[in-house]
Every structure is written in C-alpha cells, then in structure tokens.
Amino acid sequence: MRLTALDEVSERLGLKRGQGLAEARAMYPKIDVTDEDEAADRALLEAVADWCDRYTPLVALDGREGLFLDITGCAHLFGGEEALLKDVLGRLFHMGFDAKGAISSSSGLSWAACRFGRGGVIADDDMEDVLAPLPVNALRIEEGTVKALYKLGLKRVGDLMPMPRAPLARRFGTHLLLRLDQALGADEEAISPRRPVAALSAERQLAEPIQAEEHILQLTGQIAVSLKSGLESRGVGGRLFELVLFRVDGRVFRITAGASQPLRDPKRISSLFSERLTAVHDDLDAGFGFELLRLNVLQHDTFKTIQDDFTGDGQDGISLVDFIDRVSARLGAECLQVAELRQSHLPERARIFVPAMTSRNMRAEVETVFAFAPRTDRPLRLFRHPEPIDAFAAAVPDGPPERFRWRHIVHQVIRAEGPERISPEWWVDPEDAPERDYFRLESEIGCRFWVFREGHYGGKTPPNWHIHGIFA
Amino acid sequence: MAGNATAQETLFALREQIARLEGKPLPALVAAERAKAAENPDRQGARAGRPRLPLGIEQVDAALEGGLPLDGLTEIRTSLMGNAGSASGFVLALSAYLKTRERSEAPVLWIGDVVSAQEAGVPYAAGLKQFGLNPDDILYAWPRKLEDALWLAETAAASGALCATILEIRDNPKHFGLTESRRLGLRAKAAGRPLFVLRHGAQEEASCAVFRFLAEPAPASERRLPDGSVLGGGIGHPVFRLILEKSRNPAPLSFFLEWNPRDRQFSLARKAAEISSFRNPSAHPGARLPAPADRQDRSPALGSVVAFERAS
Structure with missing residues (x-):
C-alpha cells in the first residue's frame, strides 16, 4: 500500500507521494489514512x-x-x-x-x-x-x-x-x-474538451440567485430573445436546446429539450422548457438558487421562412408542431409516435413506429415510399406477438378451424375466409422458417379474428395455430 | 326595491353560469340566435351554438339530436375486453368519417392504454389504411400513467390542432371520474374539437359525455361483388351493434351500424340484425304476461337484477 495523495500538514511533515504506508506509519504513527476512492x-x-x-x-x-x-x-x-x-x-x-x-x-x-x-x-x-x-x-x-x-x-x-x-x-x-x-508554444497542443461546443449560446449572470420555476422560465425567454438574432443571421432554427443552470453552491444542472421543427420564437423555446421543468421537477433541486443561466443551441437546422397569407390559415400546422414539441418535452420523445409503412409482406414488419419528432411526415421534405399494399384485408388491431391458440378441428390439410380456444374461451367459427399464404422473407428469416396460412374468422357472436397456421399437416411436427389480430 | 333588482340580476347571472357549465342553451343566447337567424335566414342551418356530426342516418341522427357533438365528449364503452375490436372499429370509423367530412389535414390522436395494447393489440397501420385512415392520419401516444394520459388528452383537446382525440381507458379507474371528464369536456368545448373516450370492459359511470354508446360485436355484412351480387360465405364490411345508453331520450336505442370503408359511409345493417338475433336468441323468449284486468298489477321489482332466480 502506498500513499497516493497528501494534505498540507503531511506534506509539511516530509511525507511523499508513492511512499509505502508502513514506512509513513513508522515515521508518524498518528497519521490518518483513508482508502483511495x-x-x-x-x-x-x-x-x-x-x-x-x-x-x-x-x-x-x-x-x-x-x-x-x-x-x-x-x-x-x-x-x-x-x-x-x-x-x-x-x-x-x-x-x-x-x-x-x-x-x-x-x-x-x-x-x-x-x-x-x-x-x-x-x-x-x-x-x-x-x-x-x-x-x-x-x-x-x-x-x-x-x-x-x-x-x-x-x-x-x-x-x-x-x-x-x-x-x-x-x-x-x-x-x-x-x-x-x-x-x-512552438508546437501546437490541442486539449480535448469534455463537451462539444454549442453552435450558439447565450447566458445571463444574476446578482441575486433565483429559485422559482417561473423566474427560470421568464429568464429563459429573455435569453432566447438574445439568441434569436444569432439564429436569424445564420438562417437557422434550433432543434435541440440545452438549458444550463449553475447553482450557487457550484452544482450544475443541464436540461435538454428538443423541437420537431427548427425554432426561433423565444416564447416557444421557453414553453418547451416549461414542460421539461415539470417533467424533471423532482430532480431539479433549486437549493439556495441559481446564479447563472445559459441557453445553448446544440443542434440546428435550416429555418424555412414561410410568408403568411391573408387568409390567416397555416396556424393549424404551427399548433400541431407545438403540441408535438410540448408532449415530447414533457413525456419524452418516445411517447408520441407515428406509424410508417415498410416494404415487407410479413404483417409485423410492414409497419414500424417512429417518434413523431423525427418522423418523415413532420419534416419538410417528404419522400414517397413504395410500401407493400396487401390485396386482402388486414386487421384493425395487431398483437405485438402472435398468441398461441388451440384449434380443435380443421379441414385437413388447408382448411380453417371450426372451433378454437383463445385465452380459455372457446369460439365457434361461423364464417371463414382464407387461406392467405405468407411466406417468410428468406433474406431476413432463417432457411427453415415455417410458412403461415392466414384465415379471417367470424365467431358466432360476431367477433372477427385473424389467425394463422404455422407449418403443415402431415409434416414431422403438427402445425401451430396462432392469433395475430382482431378485426373491427 | 333596488336591492331586490340587484338580487334578481345576480340570480340570473348565476343561472346563466350554471346553464353554461351544463352546456345547455341559455335563454338569452337562444333569443339572440333566433334574432340573428331571422336577419339572415340562409345561415340558419349552421347553428353557431353547437356543431354536430350527423351520421347520415335519419333515425340515428334524430336520436342524437342532429349528430355527435363536435365540441364535447362522446363515450364508447364495451362490457368485455373481448369486444375491443368493435368498439375501436366504431371509434376509428367515426374518426375516418369525420376526417372525410371535414376534409381535414390534421391528424387524429390515439392515446393508447398499455395494458389494452397487450390485451387487444395496437392499431395496425395496414389495416387502418383499408379502414379509411392513412398512416399519417394518426398520431399515437403511449403514456405510462393515467395522469399523463389525462394531461395529454387535455392538452390535445385544448390545442385544437387535432381532428379528434381518442382516449383509450381500461376499466373504471378511480382517477378518471366525473370531475376529470368534466374537465376534459370543458377543454373540448373551448377548442371545439371532439374527444372520444374508448372504455374497455367497463361499467356505466357518471361522466360529462353527452352520449354514451355500448358497443358489441355483430356479424359482418355479406361480401358484395362489383356487380352488386352477394358472395355467400364471405366476410364483408364490419357491423357494430350499438346501444345508445346515455342521451336525452328516455329509452336506450339499439341499432346495427355498418361501416363502408371505401365510401366512408355509415348505414343501418338490417340483415346483420336478423342474423344476430337468430344466432343469439334472447334469454327470455316470449312476451311478458299481460297485466291482470280484475285486480292490481303486482308492484314492479325495485333495483336492478343482480342474479336470476333458480330455473329448476
């Protein structure tokens, strides 16, 4: 065990870094030693x-x-x-x-x-x-x-x-x-900063520390006003903002808030943070108050200036974006999602959810995607994972079940449509992935289900039946 | 005398306030509206008071006093989670219908419930496209807590940026009672956008909703071929069995509604009603005994039926 750090008193006594602990103890039995953390x-x-x-x-x-x-x-x-x-x-x-x-x-x-x-x-x-x-x-x-x-x-x-x-x-x-x-100074030496430098940044030093949330927001709005000219001169709007709060006792809080479209308006920037502050309310301990507030623009994008027309329309779009930003700021970007169709004929891969903030629809440039459009009916609600069912009787080999049990309830099938064969995608799935035969079934009370049979009758293992969705 | 007049005025002001809270037409406002209508009669149809969404079926619209409110709460409930398909189908059909009618670009917000998503699945984009709603038309929100869901619904209703808001709830949660629903109703009213509450597996409960439907599954219509003939055995357009539980009518109205996703129109499905009644006969067939003529009728049973008496 060796000494790794010394305080002023021990330095004055003549102890050195790297010295053995036993040696130091022998010289000064009374020294206090704590483990290094x-x-x-x-x-x-x-x-x-x-x-x-x-x-x-x-x-x-x-x-x-x-x-x-x-x-x-x-x-x-x-x-x-x-x-x-x-x-x-x-x-x-x-x-x-x-x-x-x-x-x-x-x-x-x-x-x-x-x-x-x-x-x-x-x-x-x-x-x-x-x-x-x-x-x-x-x-x-x-x-x-x-x-x-x-x-x-x-x-x-x-x-x-x-x-x-x-x-x-x-x-x-x-x-x-x-x-x-x-x-x-004859040769360059670069230091490696801990954080990326914000594209734009504005701050406000306070003579008197502030504690209340509304004061923080008000100040954020004021700081955003001073950012506006910087954003305007670059022709951009901020996508990701960071509010840095320096507490009197030296603690630093960083709160980030994203926007789905480039922002310049100080009011909307401060309203983003009003939702964020509500969300992080418990983690933000104001203590004796904050003495310095800084607003950074971490990401920015080209700001599209749209000329207003006289009809006064176009307000809807802005308030929708505003709504998305507010919700994403408060509940997280993952909370609000948009479904996008993908090119796949497997039902669960045909659509994905993307956060509304980053969604293509919300962005300015919309590119068309040629998604696979199924000819046959697709269910209104799809299960995250197909659930196994007990199908009792089936007209072998390709018929629909006459009766099946799902979640302990037996459903009597009155009408059926199908089968629709959906093969696994060989470029994604393993070679031996079984094919699925989908059926639309209607029970006697009128519930409509989308079930499929995985595998074939007469094979090595009997086929499995699953339910994958329900129709309206 | 002067004091009396002031008291009267205060009383009237309070009455008006109560009427406004309850969403009833104010006597003074109604008079003003009539006067305005008399001035320009062509605007009589578009009543500035309460915008409605007529379903395009005479009987139903009459029962709904012109249609579903576009500035209020409408509740659609199911008694069982298993009927989620028909209830969600009806709500989404209403949204598609509203979007088509208003030619609105604004999306519909679906505030999902996580447990319901596990039980009954999540709305499927490809299926919705066939149902009349494009993938871009719906925004999905998956809040973790009911408080967040209510906040979302309130913000959505207040923003006015959405075509409609659908709030999916399971059961009768304690934190969503009359007070909360009234709050949502007021927001919806202020913004003038409809709010649909979709309640799975729930009891009837007091709420601010103007109308409440009980949705039940019903056999689909037959599949129609392009030349108009019927393809036997096929499963065609979806049909919902709806019971209008809460409205100003004293008796609940029950009807079978068919949704045509291609034309985006509702219609009454009479065939489905026949099939359904044939498949599910009522629990007590036959007419009730006629009232006796020579003596008093027996007193009607108090309260609701909790359990049937022994049959054997």
Missing part, C-alpha cells in the same frame, strides 16, 4: 469541471487532479486574464478547494507553472524566463527520461534549452523535444 475523486473533478463551464465552453480534464480551460476569447468577459484567474481561484477557495492556476499561451507551460512554479499570468515574452528555472519534471515526460536527464546533470529546463536538438533527440527520443516545444 478513484470514482469519487473523478466525480468531484467532473463536478468542478462542470462548474468551470461558466468561464469557457472548452474545459478538459487533465489526469486525476487538473483541468485545462481554453479561455481564448473569454478573458475580456471577466475583466482580463488577471481578474479571471483571481475569480476562478477565489471562488474555488470559498468552496473549499486549494487550487493553483496559471494562464499562459501554451497548455504545457501553464501545467508546469501551476505545479512547479508560482502560477499566475505569464506574458508571451516571459515564457522562457518562467520555464527555464523549473525542474525537468515540469515537461510532462516519463520517469525514466527524468532520471536519465538528472544523471547527466540536466536538472532544469533551462539546461535543455540551449542544447543542440539532434543529439538530444537521438539520446532521449523526439518526445522530450516535442514537450519542450509545446511548453514554449
């Missing part, structure tokens, strides 16, 4: 990263204990780089984190300055001066390379900088030089 550490770091979304949309995790924030173009919103860094560290300190931070033009230098230097904002001209006195560990290189460098007396980064590059690369590989170049 990697998942919890990770969750905490993720939560902090979520909270950091308020500064920039590009937040990346760095190992187990660090975060990269790409603040390109964001610093002026917080009053400059100094102020931004102070704000981040100050807020984190008040939440109980002892964090160090550095801002520079390269992620490598910031990493080194946080861990081995004094941090702070590093101007482009000072990059070499800051990096030079740091130990070679600050270059994020492997342990073996560090040891080899130490053996040669190359302890500081400054020792490496004036050295000829070719022998270094030959001796330690190109990785060392790559890291050095990255730290000095």
Whole structure:
C-alpha cells in the first residue's frame, strides 16, 4: 500500500507521494489514512469541471487532479486574464478547494507553472524566463527520461534549452523535444474538451440567485430573445436546446429539450422548457438558487421562412408542431409516435413506429415510399406477438378451424375466409422458417379474428395455430 | 326595491353560469340566435351554438339530436375486453368519417392504454389504411400513467390542432371520474374539437359525455361483388351493434351500424340484425304476461337484477 495523495500538514511533515504506508506509519504513527476512492475523486473533478463551464465552453480534464480551460476569447468577459484567474481561484477557495492556476499561451507551460512554479499570468515574452528555472519534471515526460536527464546533470529546463536538438533527440527520443516545444508554444497542443461546443449560446449572470420555476422560465425567454438574432443571421432554427443552470453552491444542472421543427420564437423555446421543468421537477433541486443561466443551441437546422397569407390559415400546422414539441418535452420523445409503412409482406414488419419528432411526415421534405399494399384485408388491431391458440378441428390439410380456444374461451367459427399464404422473407428469416396460412374468422357472436397456421399437416411436427389480430 | 333588482340580476347571472357549465342553451343566447337567424335566414342551418356530426342516418341522427357533438365528449364503452375490436372499429370509423367530412389535414390522436395494447393489440397501420385512415392520419401516444394520459388528452383537446382525440381507458379507474371528464369536456368545448373516450370492459359511470354508446360485436355484412351480387360465405364490411345508453331520450336505442370503408359511409345493417338475433336468441323468449284486468298489477321489482332466480 502506498500513499497516493497528501494534505498540507503531511506534506509539511516530509511525507511523499508513492511512499509505502508502513514506512509513513513508522515515521508518524498518528497519521490518518483513508482508502483511495478513484470514482469519487473523478466525480468531484467532473463536478468542478462542470462548474468551470461558466468561464469557457472548452474545459478538459487533465489526469486525476487538473483541468485545462481554453479561455481564448473569454478573458475580456471577466475583466482580463488577471481578474479571471483571481475569480476562478477565489471562488474555488470559498468552496473549499486549494487550487493553483496559471494562464499562459501554451497548455504545457501553464501545467508546469501551476505545479512547479508560482502560477499566475505569464506574458508571451516571459515564457522562457518562467520555464527555464523549473525542474525537468515540469515537461510532462516519463520517469525514466527524468532520471536519465538528472544523471547527466540536466536538472532544469533551462539546461535543455540551449542544447543542440539532434543529439538530444537521438539520446532521449523526439518526445522530450516535442514537450519542450509545446511548453514554449512552438508546437501546437490541442486539449480535448469534455463537451462539444454549442453552435450558439447565450447566458445571463444574476446578482441575486433565483429559485422559482417561473423566474427560470421568464429568464429563459429573455435569453432566447438574445439568441434569436444569432439564429436569424445564420438562417437557422434550433432543434435541440440545452438549458444550463449553475447553482450557487457550484452544482450544475443541464436540461435538454428538443423541437420537431427548427425554432426561433423565444416564447416557444421557453414553453418547451416549461414542460421539461415539470417533467424533471423532482430532480431539479433549486437549493439556495441559481446564479447563472445559459441557453445553448446544440443542434440546428435550416429555418424555412414561410410568408403568411391573408387568409390567416397555416396556424393549424404551427399548433400541431407545438403540441408535438410540448408532449415530447414533457413525456419524452418516445411517447408520441407515428406509424410508417415498410416494404415487407410479413404483417409485423410492414409497419414500424417512429417518434413523431423525427418522423418523415413532420419534416419538410417528404419522400414517397413504395410500401407493400396487401390485396386482402388486414386487421384493425395487431398483437405485438402472435398468441398461441388451440384449434380443435380443421379441414385437413388447408382448411380453417371450426372451433378454437383463445385465452380459455372457446369460439365457434361461423364464417371463414382464407387461406392467405405468407411466406417468410428468406433474406431476413432463417432457411427453415415455417410458412403461415392466414384465415379471417367470424365467431358466432360476431367477433372477427385473424389467425394463422404455422407449418403443415402431415409434416414431422403438427402445425401451430396462432392469433395475430382482431378485426373491427 | 333596488336591492331586490340587484338580487334578481345576480340570480340570473348565476343561472346563466350554471346553464353554461351544463352546456345547455341559455335563454338569452337562444333569443339572440333566433334574432340573428331571422336577419339572415340562409345561415340558419349552421347553428353557431353547437356543431354536430350527423351520421347520415335519419333515425340515428334524430336520436342524437342532429349528430355527435363536435365540441364535447362522446363515450364508447364495451362490457368485455373481448369486444375491443368493435368498439375501436366504431371509434376509428367515426374518426375516418369525420376526417372525410371535414376534409381535414390534421391528424387524429390515439392515446393508447398499455395494458389494452397487450390485451387487444395496437392499431395496425395496414389495416387502418383499408379502414379509411392513412398512416399519417394518426398520431399515437403511449403514456405510462393515467395522469399523463389525462394531461395529454387535455392538452390535445385544448390545442385544437387535432381532428379528434381518442382516449383509450381500461376499466373504471378511480382517477378518471366525473370531475376529470368534466374537465376534459370543458377543454373540448373551448377548442371545439371532439374527444372520444374508448372504455374497455367497463361499467356505466357518471361522466360529462353527452352520449354514451355500448358497443358489441355483430356479424359482418355479406361480401358484395362489383356487380352488386352477394358472395355467400364471405366476410364483408364490419357491423357494430350499438346501444345508445346515455342521451336525452328516455329509452336506450339499439341499432346495427355498418361501416363502408371505401365510401366512408355509415348505414343501418338490417340483415346483420336478423342474423344476430337468430344466432343469439334472447334469454327470455316470449312476451311478458299481460297485466291482470280484475285486480292490481303486482308492484314492479325495485333495483336492478343482480342474479336470476333458480330455473329448476
């Protein structure tokens, strides 16, 4: 067992990471040790990263204990780089984190300055001066390379900088030089953000935190107004919106809401969220209130501008779309479905249900599908799975049953139509899938059923009878 | 005196409010309507008050006072889950009929019940196409809870964007009583779109529905060939046996209704009635004994028949 992390007191005592637990106990018998919980550490770091979304949309995790924030173009919103860094560290300190931070033009230098230097904002001209006195560990290189460098007396980064590059690369590989170049900003290094950057985003900082749902909705409407011009200038409307709520204590809630057609109207956007908020009501704990609201457009589509005519018609279409959006936002997109016909002659494959939001009919471009149109009658209601029945007598080999038992009730057949043979689809089904002979039956009280016989009489196994649907 | 007049006025206002709640024509409104009708007589047919959906059959329409309400609740129930086919058939036929009549592009919303879907299947697009409804004409909703279903029905009725709303319910759930149905009825009335409540395997219950039908299966009509002759033994257009349980008529009306999916028309099926009565003879054949002339008739039985007396 080894030490993986230390607090300030134990650091001052001289304990080190990677030290054996027995050794540490021998030195200081009174130290408190708890088991490492990697998942919890990770969750905490993720939560902090979520909270950091308020500064920039590009937040990346760095190992187990660090975060990269790409603040390109964001610093002026917080009053400059100094102020931004102070704000981040100050807020984190008040939440109980002892964090160090550095801002520079390269992620490598910031990493080194946080861990081995004094941090702070590093101007482009000072990059070499800051990096030079740091130990070679600050270059994020492997342990073996560090040891080899130490053996040669190359302890500081400054020792490496004036050295000829070719022998270094030959001796330690190109990785060392790559890291050095990255730290000095001579080579590009991309960070991998946790979340995709929203196409459009607008936010509102609040001086006084809000708690009530109606206030959230009202604000969402206001933020949507500021999104509208952005959407208009691109000629698009949003299909998927995300409302990010930053709680005072650092917790972040994300609520997404989809629309079946591109949306711009702030009122309708906020009404989408009004349904979503009702749906997630229990999960959304307002606590002491939210201090920052952000509205992201995650997906957008071309917005079709339709000129209104004077008849005042066309309102129906809009309210239908609105209805679909509201229901999908509240009960989930899967709740509202549309049936579509497919090219298959097996009854259960001839139609599929698709969510109304993504359905072809609701979209602008409608393509015609040549679906198989059966000549014979199809039932009004089809069972999800055919149910087995006991068919008592059948005119062998191809006749309908005279009587059958379904769900413990015997039905006397008065009239019958059929058979209609439906063969399995050899391009989907296995080779030995049996054929089905369908019959329409009418019982004596007038119920009409759709039953089929699977297999043939006189085969190895007797055929099975199933009921597949009922007629009106 | 002045106080008396104010009280009268309040009383009238309250009466009007009650009448409005109950959906009855207001005396003042009726007078205004008559005056308007007198001004332009050609609009007399389109009564602004309550739009109706006539089924195109004289006797039935007379019993329905002009047709099913287009701005209210209509309930169709079955006594057994096994009769789901005829009840759903009637509701869907009504929707197809309404869509054809109004030439409406708006879809019909089917708010399904999950258990009923397991028991009696889900509406099948290919079958519906033959029945008179295209796949695009129906939106299906599968809410998990009854509360969600009621919310959906209410939102759908209030949006006015749908041609009709069908709410499928099983049994007599506790959470769907008179209050809830009245709520739905008011929404439907405000939007002017019909709402059909399809209740499987349920008892009669107080509700806000203007009409309630009990649907039962009936033998289908014979299959007709293009030249008009009848093909023996075939199963033709569907026929529903309907009993108008709740209406303003004192006696329930029973009739056999045939749906022609190709013409999208209803008609009375007399043949089916004969076949049905032949196949299912009534439980008590023969006329009741005539009332005695020389003494008092025995007092009629109180309450409903719970169990028949022993036959042997």
